[in-house]
Amino acid sequence: MVSSFCWSCLTRLRSTPRALLPPSVTAPRAAASFHTSSARYALPTKKKNSLDGPPKYREAKSARMKKKKPTDRPRPPPVGERRTLRKRIVLSNPNALEVEGMQDISAETMVDSRLRGSILGLPIPMIAQLRAVQAFKPTQGWSIFRRPGTVVRRETLELGRLIDRISSDGEDKGKAVKKIVTGARGTGKTVHLLQAMAMAFTKKWVVVTVPEPQDLVIANTGYASLSDENPHVYVQNEVTAALLSRTVSANEEVLKKLHVSQPHPDLKSSIKPGMTLEALAKLGIQDPAAAWSVFGALWTELTATSPASGFEKNFNSRPPMLVAVDGLAHWMRNSAYKSAEFEPVHAHDLVFVNHFLSLLKPGSKQSTLPNGGILLYATSASNSPTEYGFEVALKQVAARQAGVKESSPEFPQADPYLRADQRVIDAFNSPKSSVAKEGSVELQTLGGLTREEARGFLEYFARSGLLQENINDEWVGEKWSLAGGGVIGELERLGRRLRTVA
Amino acid sequence: MPPRLNLFSVRASVPVFRQPSTPSVNLATALNLNRACTVSTTHGLNASVQTSGRTQRRWNSSGSDGKTKLDSTTADQLPHVSEEAAEMAKIMDKKSDRPTASPELEQGTPVQEILKRDKEAQKHAPKVMQDQIKKSTGTRSFSTSTRQWQPELNGQGKGFDEQTAAVVANMISNVNKQAEELHPGLKFEAPESLPKTENFRKRYDDLLDQFTKLLMRDGKLSMAQKNMTFILDHLRTASPPQPNPKRRLLPAPPGPQLPLNPVLYLTLIVDSVAPLIKIRQQKGLAGGGASVQLPVPLLQRQRRRTAMRWIIDASDKRRDSQFAQRVANELVSVAEGRSGVWDKREQVHKLGVAGRSNLALAANRR
Amino acid sequence: MVFILGVNFPERNLKSLEAFFGIGNNTSSRLLARFHIHPTCKVGELANKQVLDITAALSDMKIENDLRRQVLDDIKRLKETGTYRGRRHALGLPVRGQRTRSQIKTAVKANRMERRM
Numbered sequence: 001m002v003s004s005f006c007w008s009c010l011t012r013l014r015s016t017p018r019a020l021l022p023p024s025v026t027a028p029r030a031a032a033s034f035h036t037s038s039a040r041y042a043l044p045t046k047k048k049n050s051l052d053g054p055p056k057y058r059e060a061k062s063a064r065m066k067k068k069k070p071t072d073r074p075r076p077p078p079v080g081e082r083r084t085l086r087k088r089i090v091l092s093n094p095n096a097l098e099v100e101g102m103q104d105i106s107a108e109t110m111v112d113s114r115l116r117g118s119i120l121g122l123p124i125p126m127i128a129q130l131r132a133v134q135a136f137k138p139t140q141g142w143s144i145f146r147r148p149g150t151v152v153r154r155e156t157l158e159l160g161r162l163i164d165r166i167s168s169d170g171e172d173k174g175k176a177v178k179k180i181v182t183g184a185r186g187t188g189k190t191v192h193l194l195q196a197m198a199m200a201f202t203k204k205w206v207v208v209t210v211p212e213p214q215d216l217v218i219a220n221t222g223y224a225s226l227s228d229e230n231p232h233v234y235v236q237n238e239v240t241a242a243l244l245s246r247t248v249s250a251n252e253e254v255l256k257k258l259h260v261s262q263p264h265p266d267l268k269s270s271i272k273p274g275m276t277l278e279a280l281a282k283l284g285i286q287d288p289a290a291a292w293s294v295f296g297a298l299w300t301e302l303t304a305t306s307p308a309s310g311f312e313k314n315f316n317s318r319p320p321m322l323v324a325v326d327g328l329a330h331w332m333r334n335s336a337y338k339s340a341e342f343e344p345v346h347a348h349d350l351v352f353v354n355h356f357l358s359l360l361k362p363g364s365k366q367s368t369l370p371n372g373g374i375l376l377y378a379t380s381a382s383n384s385p386t387e388y389g390f391e392v393a394l395k396q397v398a399a400r401q402a403g404v405k406e407s408s409p410e411f412p413q414a415d416p417y418l419r420a421d422q423r424v425i426d427a428f429n430s431p432k433s434s435v436a437k438e439g440s441v442e443l444q445t446l447g448g449l450t451r452e453e454a455r456g457f458l459e460y461f462a463r464s465g466l467l468q469e470n471i472n473d474e475w476v477g478e479k480w481s482l483a484g485g486g487v488i489g490e491l492e493r494l495g496r497r498l499r500t501v502a
Numbered sequence: 503m504p505p506r507l508n509l510f511s512v513r514a515s516v517p518v519f520r521q522p523s524t525p526s527v528n529l530a531t532a533l534n535l536n537r538a539c540t541v542s543t544t545h546g547l548n549a550s551v552q553t554s555g556r557t558q559r560r561w562n563s564s565g566s567d568g569k570t571k572l573d574s575t576t577a578d579q580l581p582h583v584s585e586e587a588a589e590m591a592k593i594m595d596k597k598s599d600r601p602t603a604s605p606e607l608e609q610g611t612p613v614q615e616i617l618k619r620d621k622e623a624q625k626h627a628p629k630v631m632q633d634q635i636k637k638s639t640g641t642r643s644f645s646t647s648t649r650q651w652q653p654e655l656n657g658q659g660k661g662f663d664e665q666t667a668a669v670v671a672n673m674i675s676n677v678n679k680q681a682e683e684l685h686p687g688l689k690f691e692a693p694e695s696l697p698k699t700e701n702f703r704k705r706y707d708d709l710l711d712q713f714t715k716l717l718m719r720d721g722k723l724s725m726a727q728k729n730m731t732f733i734l735d736h737l738r739t740a741s742p743p744q745p746n747p748k749r750r751l752l753p754a755p756p757g758p759q760l761p762l763n764p765v766l767y768l769t770l771i772v773d774s775v776a777p778l779i780k781i782r783q784q785k786g787l788a789g790g791g792a793s794v795q796l797p798v799p800l801l802q803r804q805r806r807r808t809a810m811r812w813i814i815d816a817s818d819k820r821r822d823s824q825f826a827q828r829v830a831n832e833l834v835s836v837a838e839g840r841s842g843v844w845d846k847r848e849q850v851h852k853l854g855v856a857g858r859s860n861l862a863l864a865a866n867r868r
Numbered sequence: 869m870v871f872i873l874g875v876n877f878p879e880r881n882l883k884s885l886e887a888f889f890g891i892g893n894n895t896s897s898r899l900l901a902r903f904h905i906h907p908t909c910k911v912g913e914l915a916n917k918q919v920l921d922i923t924a925a926l927s928d929m930k931i932e933n934d935l936r937r938q939v940l941d942d943i944k945r946l947k948e949t950g951t952y953r954g955r956r957h958a959l960g961l962p963v964r965g966q967r968t969r970s971q972i973k974t975a976v977k978a979n980r981m982e983r984r985m
Binding site: 076077081082085090093094095096097143144465466468497 | 735738740742758761762823824827
Binding site: 041219220221222223224225234336337338339340341342 | 897898900901902903904905906907908909913937
């Protein structure tokens with residue numbers, strides 16, 4: 001296509017630009033005059049909509065395609081409906097058969113090794129508490145049984161005995177155990193935490209949980225600098241308030257019996273002497289801005305071993321604590337938050353995360369959980385970011401547990417070319433505690449069930465009327481192998497799958 | 503076929519290669535020195551010396567593979583032994599004491615036989631062969647067994663062997679007896695027929711598979727399977743259907759049992775609303791270009807497909823946010839006889855009944 | 869309803885900042901990070917102080933009409949000094965040396981006497 005301009009015309013343009021310019025330019029003469037400010041500060045003219053505007057150059061002249069009419073769509077569901085559907089947890093199926101002779105988790109059954117391989121139900125009054133700490137996940141298959149129940153496996157019995165020993169009078173009373181639970185996908189890590197919570201509730205412990213660590217680092221809640229002294233540490237008030245409300249609603253009964261026993265200079269104005277810990281925690285729920293300092297106060301109260309002077313009245317000894325975190329890997333990398341300089345904030349700079357990770361380290365003077373208790377931090381295999389430093393740190397924990405010296409060549413080290421996050425490795429590098437009752441960090445790897453446990457699990461399906469099958473050892477062995485050696489998540493899938501006999 | 507000679511083995515086996523001093527010398531030279539050993543039994547001593555190579559060869563190899571070996575070891579092709587013998591006979595003419603048709607023409611003669619016959623030759627035979635003739639007992643001074651010799655076990659071993667043999671024989675007879683009781687031709691019990699769904703390619707029920715494929719949008723099968731799981735779980739957990747007396751499901755186990763077997767429940771729902779026929783519009787049967795409605799019977803799979811299609815279409819009018827939820831609710835409402843799918847079925851059947859007379863037209867046409 | 873810099877925002881999330889001429893994704897997220905506001909925050913959830921902070925920061929920036937005027941002035945200057953770029957602006961042709969054989973619709977649309985913005 002040849003340009004419609006004649007080159008000579010264009011060369012003439014240079015000498016006489018004004019002539020070619022359309023007259024509508026607002027201040028053509030202003031440039032000639034000396035003062036330009038009036039022209040400069042005049043508001044830019046609005047575009048005219050009329051057809052008789054300035055001549056149009058090079059506009060497309062082809063016929064416009066008519067736009068398609070948007071088709072009628074049904075009104076989108078109201079805000080929040082999809083979310084509630086996604087998060088809904090159904091714990092009962094009225095159509096399933098009641099399993100006869102199913103026992104509940106109680107102080108006796110949780111240490112009874114004869115029950116290994118059977119299903120223990122969760123007591124009905126406890127379900128509200130477990131719901132409050134968000135122990136159930138929507139992807140778990142609770143909804144097809146008459147009532148929720150869990151398999152007693154070897155690890156469950158060990159945990160039950162541990163909890164029993166910590167809370168009963170014995171040499172293990174007041175022991176602090178720190179465990180990181182790992183394992184392949186579907187091996188029951190989250191359910192292991194749930195069992196721990198259920199047992200802790202039966203023993204009247206205080207249960208503090210973080211069911212979704214991911215929510216803390218994806219920048220969906222507000223954050224602020226902790227204080228002016230350390231501007232690079234961030235506090236998340238809404239999340240802390242949510243943690244407080246979880247803790248209060250789950251442990252209401254226990255917290256109501258405990259009273260404030262320490263001075264809290266931060267919260268002097270709002271704390272009255274003789275206040276219960278429940279009321280203390282509710283302060284933080286009502287005023288999220290103070291949530292973090294309230295949580296700090298609650299934590300010092302729960303870890304107090306003796307009352308401070310002046311607060312001796314009504315002091316009850318504090319119960320052991322269970323701290324459960326599920327899906328740890330999200331805390332091992334940069335969060336989605338940005339600092340004021342627009343740098344990413346590392347998750348360990350969030351004071352909430354930092355508090356829970358610092359529990360893994362041995363306490364300076366006394367144990368981190370002086371009244372005893374268990375830290376159970378589980379990883380997730382289905383929703384977990386790959387973090388090389390974390391992998392190395394877990395290997396190091398396992399090596400330390402096996403007694404490998406840090407100086408020995410077998411001790412796993414990070415590959416210097418893979419940029420392991422040193423902060424992550426340091427977070428798990430906890431030396432042996434000086435306090436005898438405080439254990440160092442252990443790694444617990446969950447695997448598949450044994451065949452007997454698998455049989456008990458599948459019999460539970462059959463007795464609930466969901467599996468119409470003759471359950472014998474051969475059949476169970478087949479399913480056990482199909483489930484990757486008894487991986488319980490896969491067994492559940494096999495149990496739900498219906499076989500139609502042709 | 504008599505074996506061809508392997509020259510290397512000949513050299514190895516004849517310790518001293520003596521040049522024949524008899525008239526066969528020129529023969530041998532005429533026949534090329536290498537072939538000298540092929541001279542047959544014309545003369546006693548020479549023959550016996552030279553043919554010992556051949557006997558050695560015989561022992562060394564089984565008859566027929568001599569040819570291939572020869573091909574691999576020597577380059578020049580020798581003529582057949584019998585041919586050579588014939589040639590020799592011609593040259594030698596009547597010198598020998600044998601008839602002209604020497605045994606080589608029919609078959610090679612083993613040296614032993616010759617030695618047996620010819621006492622003089624036996625006297626002059628090489629020491630090796632004389633030894634062999636003397637003691638042909640067949641025992642060797644060394645063992646050829648791969649097992650270690652265990653004389654101490656010999657006494658017990660016999661009893662042990664007999665015992666195990668008896669056990670094995672017993673087992674075999676048992677199996678045979680069982681096999682006779684079973685169908686002829688089966689050695690062991692026939693396997694139970696596996697359920698159809700145990701095949702990993704057809705692990706789902708037929709209807710389930712069909713329904714899942716119909717739920718599929720944009721080729722996303724795993725999404726459809728997820729939806730199917732949701733639907734089955736919904737059927738499992740939803741309260742058992744209140745049967746509508748007008749629109750009953752097919753005969754089945756009582757309602758409260760249905761949710762425990764959602765696949766059966768789903769099959770029942772789909773099969774109950776599946777139409778028996780479809781209506782085909784056929785032009786030109788009645789004449790004048792008017793179309794006529796003909797009822798056409800459907801196969802089972804076609805019937806089910808139609809029913810599923812109706813159910814999914816009807817579910818689109820529901821207001822639940824999730825697709826799977828809509829379909830699940832529609833299925834329950836079909837089970838309770840509230841759904842519009844039943845009307846569709848009745849309508850099709852009514853049209854079919856009305857169009858029955860048109861079938862005659864179609865039959866006449868043919 | 870929250871007023872930021874005299875503009876009334878409905879309670880949507882803070883994409884709203886990008887409604888100002890001269891503020892895009894980068895500027896807005898940096899601005900939010902400066903005042904510790906998380907990216908999915910709704911306008912209605914902002915504390916009063918944060919609103920004031922944002923307003924103050926925005927009033928320091930060259931946005932909206934100031935920015936428009938500056939851009940137009942720049943183009944005008946190019947034209948009046950008789951540069952090639954100015955000429956291209958005036959003719960509605962690509963300015964930065966693109967070829968004009970085809971695909972110059974954007975230039976046709978945008979490069980006018982009074983640049984549309």
